[in-house]
Amino acid sequence: MPRTVRVVWTTREHADRRAEAARLVRAATGCTLRHGPxxxxxxxxGRxxxxxxxSxxxxxxGDLVVAALADDGDIGVDVEEGSASASARIERLAPGSTLRDWTRFEAATKAVGADLRDGAHLPAVVEGEDWQTDVAGRLVHGWDVDAPTGYVISVARAAAAAPDRSTS
Structure with missing residues (x-):
């Protein structure tokens, strides 16, 4: 799985966040951003x-717009405003959770197109700032990104899904 990922961000100044995201992606890649259903x-x-x-x-x-870009594969990114060690809104799922835990969780679920209803679990830190988890049956690898002051950013890449070997 290629690990070439770029993370770019900008602040929006009175612009619609989707319009600002489209401008950011166009400036970073020369590509047109579209949304699926x-x-x-x-x-x-949609995605x-x-x-x-x-990808x-x-x-x-807040006013920050973040894009994670990859040549291929499934990718997810999340940003939250605040301190990485601040209490997170997933306290009900995992007592003591932090805002960093939340950004990791969100990035991982976005990487596979899942959400809370898909049985996602909080990522486990496995080495330094790298972490991994299983979301909806797919292994996800992630890492934390140096963010602008007052923000927390995490990025995740989903491992390739196993091919369907069923026969009909």
């Missing part, structure tokens, strides 16, 4: 993609 309602606010190919994940917090 929402898996729940069919609206045009983002690059029209010219490649992209977007996250927003």
């Amino acid at each position: 929402c898996s729940r309602c069919g609206g045009d606010h 983002p993609r690059l029209e010219e190919g490649g 992209v994940s977007l996250a927003y917090a």
Whole structure:
């Protein structure tokens, strides 16, 4: 699995966050950002993609717009405003959870297109700042990114899904 991932961000100044994300991605890659259909309602606010190919994940917090970009594979990113050690909103799932735990969780679930209902677990730190977890039956590898002051950013890449070997 290639590990070539770029994380870029910008602050939005009175612009719509989706418009700012499109400008950010275009400036970083030269590619057009598109949104797939929402898996729940069919609206045009589903998983983002690059029209010219490649993988992209977007996250927003306050005035910060973040994009994680990869040539291939499934990627996820999350950003939250605050201190990495601050108490997180997943306290109900895992007592003592921090904002860093939350960004890791969100990045991992985005990497596989999952959410809380898919039985995701908090990532386990395995070496330094690297971590891994299993989400919806897929192994996800992640790491933390140096973020602007007052923000926490985590990125995740999903391991390739095992091929379907069933026969009909």
